[in-house]
Amino acid sequence: xxxxxxxxxxxxxxxxxxxxxxxxxxxxxxxxxxxxxxxxxxxxxxxxxxxxxxxxxxxxxxxxxxxxxxxxxxxxxxxxxxxxxxxxxxxxxxxxxxxxxxxxxxxxxxxxxxxxxxxxxxxxxxxxxxxxxxxxxxxxxxxxxxxxxxxxxxxxxxxxxxxxxxxxxxxxxxxxxxxxxxxxxxxxxxxxxxxxxxxxxxxxxxxxxxxxxxxxxxxxxxxxxxxxxxxxxxxxxxxxxxxxxxxxxxxxxxxxxxxxxxxxxxxxxxxxxxxxxxxxxxxxxxxxxxxxxxxxxxxxxxxxxxxxxxxxxxxxxxxxxxxxxxxxxxxxxxxxxxxxxxxxxxxxxxxxxxxxxxxxxxxxxxxxxxxxxxxxxxxxxxxxxxxxxxxxx
Amino acid sequence: xxxxxxxxxxxxxxxxxxxxxxxxxxxxxxxxxxxxxxxxxxxxxxxxxxxxxxxxxxxxxxxxxxxxxxxxxxxxxxxxxxxxxxxxxxxxxxxxxxxxxxxxxxxxxxxxxxxxxxxxxxxxxxxxxxxxxxxxxxxxxxxxxxxxxxxxxxxxxxxxxxxxxxxxxxxxxxxxxxxxxxxxxxxxxxxxxxxxxxxxxxxxx
Numbered sequence: 001x002x003x004x005x006x007x008x009x010x011x012x013x014x015x016x017x018x019x020x021x022x023x024x025x026x027x028x029x030x031x032x033x034x035x036x037x038x039x040x041x042x043x044x045x046x047x048x049x050x051x052x053x054x055x056x057x058x059x060x061x062x063x064x065x066x067x068x069x070x071x072x073x074x075x076x077x078x079x080x081x082x083x084x085x086x087x088x089x090x091x092x093x094x095x096x097x098x099x100x101x102x103x104x105x106x107x108x109x110x111x112x113x114x115x116x117x118x119x120x121x122x123x124x125x126x127x128x129x130x131x132x133x134x135x136x137x138x139x140x141x142x143x144x145x146x147x148x149x150x151x152x153x154x155x156x157x158x159x160x161x162x163x164x165x166x167x168x169x170x171x172x173x174x175x176x177x178x179x180x181x182x183x184x185x186x187x188x189x190x191x192x193x194x195x196x197x198x199x200x201x202x203x204x205x206x207x208x209x210x211x212x213x214x215x216x217x218x219x220x221x222x223x224x225x226x227x228x229x230x231x232x233x234x235x236x237x238x239x240x241x242x243x244x245x246x247x248x249x250x251x252x253x254x255x256x257x258x259x260x261x262x263x264x265x266x267x268x269x270x271x272x273x274x275x276x277x278x279x280x281x282x283x284x285x286x287x288x289x290x291x292x293x294x295x296x297x298x299x300x301x302x303x304x305x306x307x308x309x310x311x312x313x314x315x316x317x318x319x320x321x322x323x324x325x326x327x328x329x330x331x332x333x334x335x336x337x338x339x340x341x342x343x344x345x346x347x348x349x350x351x352x353x354x355x356x357x358x359x360x361x362x363x364x365x366x367x368x369x370x371x372x373x374x375x376x377x378x379x380x381x382x383x384x385x386x387x388x389x390x391x392x393x
Numbered sequence: 394x395x396x397x398x399x400x401x402x403x404x405x406x407x408x409x410x411x412x413x414x415x416x417x418x419x420x421x422x423x424x425x426x427x428x429x430x431x432x433x434x435x436x437x438x439x440x441x442x443x444x445x446x447x448x449x450x451x452x453x454x455x456x457x458x459x460x461x462x463x464x465x466x467x468x469x470x471x472x473x474x475x476x477x478x479x480x481x482x483x484x485x486x487x488x489x490x491x492x493x494x495x496x497x498x499x500x501x502x503x504x505x506x507x508x509x510x511x512x513x514x515x516x517x518x519x520x521x522x523x524x525x526x527x528x529x530x531x532x533x534x535x536x537x538x539x540x541x542x543x544x545x546x547x548x549x550x551x552x553x554x555x556x557x558x559x560x561x562x563x564x565x566x567x568x569x570x571x572x573x574x575x576x577x578x579x580x581x582x583x584x585x586x587x588x589x590x591x592x593x594x595x596x597x598x
Contacts, residue, residue: 093416109584155586162547170508182506182514185555189547 001118001318002348003043003074004082010065012038013381020385021348024372027364028352034378036352037124040323042070043350046085047120047321048144049101049111057089057099066091074118077318085117112158115151119316121309122323123302130304131289131297135278142279145308146204149315153200160193160274168270175268183265187257194273195249198237201274205230212307216283219303219338226300227282233272294330302327302335306342313344324351328364336363402428454525456501456518458483466490466499473497475537479522479556481505481544489542497540500525505548506555514555522556526563541569545590 003021008014013035028036044052045060054060061068067090073082086102100107101114108114129137146153167186170178209228216226232238234252257264257272264271281288281300288300312320322343328336340363343349351364356375358365368375375386398406402424409420427435451457452464459465466472476497480486486499502517504510526536539560543549553569560567573591574583583591 113584152585159547163551166508166547166551170513173508173511174513179514181558182555185506185551185558186508188554189551 001074001076001321003072003118003321005073006039006042007069007071008039008042009070010062010068011042011060011070012062014038014383015062015381017381017383019376019383021350022372022374023348024345025368025374026348026350027356027368027373027375028350028378029354029356029375030352030378031354035381035383036378037325039376039378039383040122040124040325040350040352043072043118043321043323044120044122044124046070046072046087046101046114047118047122048147049114052122052124053126058097061089061097072118083117085114112151112154115147115154116316119148119312119318119320120323121148121305121312121320122325123305123327124323124325127301127305128297130301131281131292135276138279139275139277142201142205145208146200148308148312148320149204149207150200153197153204156193156197156200160190160197163189163193164270164273164275171264171268171270176265178265180261183261187254187261190270190273191250191253191257194253198232198234198249198274198277201277202230202237205279207311208304208307211310212304215307216300216303219299219335220296221334224283224296225285226303227285229280229282231278231280232274233276295332295335298327298330299335302331302339306339309344309347313347319344319346319348322347322349324349326352326354328353328361333363340364340367451501455499456503456521457486457499471496474535476540477522477525477536477538478540478542480542485542495540497538502543502552505543505546505552507548517552519556519559523559526560526565536565538566538568541567543569545572 002023005018005020007019008017010016028039030036041051041053041060051057051060067088069086069088071084071086073084075082084102084104086105087099088102089097089099091097101111102108103114103117127141130141143153143157147157163186167183167190170183170186212228213226216224230238233256234249236247236252237249253272260271281292283292283296283300286292288297292300309320309322327339331339353361353364355361356365356368367373377384377386405424405427406417406420409415409423410417412420415423427438430438448460449458450460450462452459452467453462454467455464457464457466461468473496476495477500478486478489478495478497479500479502480489481502481504483501486501489495489499500518500522502519502522504512504517506512506514506517526539539556541553541556543553557567571594572587573594574580574587580588
C-alpha cells in the first residue's frame with residue numbers, strides 16, 4: 001500500500017493541512033509538542049478505525065471546533081485506481097459527535113467495514129504498555145494485531161464484549177438472586193463467543209511465535225532468548241498454543257463456568273473467560289516487565305512489530321505501511337541499524353524524530369541520506385515539506 | 394435560551410418533541426400545522442388518541458395489542474392453533490402479518506432478555522407462553538410447532554436459547570426463522586456476518 005496524500009481539517013492541532021507523501025521514507029521532523037504524533041495518529045485512525053490513544057472521538061477535534069475531517073488517497077499494490085478513505089466527525093444540534101467513515105465517498109455502515117483497506121504496523125510510545133501496563137493493555141495489543149491479520153477478529157471481540165457486559169450486569173444486580181436457568185443461557189453464549197475469540201488469538205500467536213523469537217535473537221546480537229506464554233484459564237489452551245492442537249474450547253469453558261457458577265454469583269462478577277487472560281514475556285527465562293531494561297522492552301516491542309510486518313506482508317499480499325513514532329529513543333546504534341536494515345524497501349515508512357543531526361542521530365541521518373525520502377518539518381500545527389531526495393543509482 | 398413562543402404554543406411543541414424520532418424542528422412544524430386545523434379536526438385527533446389509549450389493551454392469550462380479548466387474531470377460526478409464532482412486540486407481529494404467509498397464532502413476549510436494560514426472563518410473557526403449550530381451553534395440548542421469530546442479535550439469540558431449554562423438553566417442534574441475505578440483495582454488498590450466518594443456515598437444494 002502506498003499513501004499518496006493526506007488532508008487534515010480541524011484535526012487536533014491542524015487547522016488545514018494537505019500533504020503529499022513519498023513512496024519511500026517520510027520523515028516527520030519537529031520539536032516536542034508540535035504535532036508529529038498527531039499526524040501519525042491520523043494515519044492510524046484510518047487504518048484501525050480508532051485512535052491509538054484517544055478513547056473518545058471528541059478528543060480528535062481541534063479545540064473549539066465542531067467538526068474534524070481527515071481524508072487520504074492511497075494506491076494499492078497492483079491496482080490502477082486510487083482508493084480514498086475519509087473520516088468525518090461532526091457535532092449535531094444536540095451536541096453529540098457523529099463519526100462517519102467513507103470508502104471512495106460511500107459512507108460505511110460501521111467501523112469494522114473500514115478494517116483491512118489500509119493495512120499498517122505501528123510503533124507508538126503507548127505500545128510499551130504492552131510490557132509495562134496491565135493485562136488489559138496486552139489483550140488490547142493482541143486483539144488489534146490479530147484484527148489487522150484477520151478482520152473477523154473485530155466482530156469476535158465486539159460480540160464477546162456485548163455478552164460479557166450483559167452477564168456482568170446480571171451478576172452485579174442480582175448476584176445470588178439470579179436464577180440458574182437465566183445465568184446458564186448467558187454462560188452458554190459466553191462460552192461459545194469466548195471459545196471463538198480465544199481460538200482466534202491462539203492461532204495468531206502460534207503463527208507469531210517462531211518468527212518473533214528468531215527476530216529477537218537477531219536484534220539482541222544472539223545474546224538473549226525470547227519466550228512468551230499465553231495465560232488462559234483453560235490449561236489445555238496454554239499447552240496447545242505452541243503446537244496447534246485442536247481442542248474443544250467451548251466445552252472447556254462451559255465446564256469451568258459451571259464449576260465456578262456459585263463463586264460468580266457470590267462475588268457478582270464474571271470470573272471466567274478470555275477477558276481474564278494475559279500474555280507473559282521472558283528474556284533468558286526472566287520476566288521482561290519485572291527485570292527487563294527500558295532498551296530491552298523497546299527492543300522486544302520492536303521485534304514483535306517487525307514480525308507483524310513480515311506476517312502481514314506475506315498473508316495479505318499488500319505491503320502494510322509502517323508507522324514509527326519516536327522509535328529510536330533508548331535504542332543503541334546497533335539496534336537502530338538492525339531496524340533500518342530490516343525494513344523491506346517496498347514498505348512506505350512514516351517516522352518521527354526530533355532531530356536529523358548526523359552527530360546526534362547518525363543512523364537516522366544516514367537512512368534519510370540514502371534517498372527516496374521526503375522530510376516534513378512540523379512546527380505548531382504547520383507542516384512544510386522539503387523536496388524529495390531521490391536515490392541516484 | 395428564552396422561548397420566543399407564547400406559553401401554550403411552547404407546551405404543544407414540547408409535547409410533540411416527546412415523540413420518538415421528532416426533533417425540535419419537526420415538533421415546531423407539526424405544532425404550526427395543528428394550529429391551522431379546524432377545532433373539529435383537532436377534537437377528532439385528540440379523541441382518537443384518548444380512545445385508543447382507553448380501549449386498547451392486551452389480549453389475554455397472545456398479549457398482542459387489541460381492543461378485545463381474545464384478540465381478533467386469536468378469535469379467528471381460520472387461524473391454526475397448532476403453530477405459535479413468538480415475536481418481541483406488536484410491531485414485529487404486524488411485520489409478519491403483512492407477509493400473509495403465516496396462518497398460525499402469535500405470542501408477544503414484550504421484549505428480549507437484556508440485563509443491561511433490567512429485563513430478565515421473568516419480565517417477559519414466557520410463563521404465559523409455556524401455559525399455552527401445556528394446555529388449551531379444553532385442557533388439551535394442540536400446539537405442534539413453535540416458531541421463534543426473534544432477531545439475530547445477542548439478546549435475540551439468548552432469549553431463543555432460554556426458550557429452547559423450556560420448550561424442547563415438552564416434545565414440541567421448535568424452529569427459528571432463517572437469517573441471511575435480503576431478497577433481491579447482492580452477495581457482494583452484504584456484510585460478512587450476514588453472509589456467514591446465511592452460509593450457516595444453508596438449505597439442501
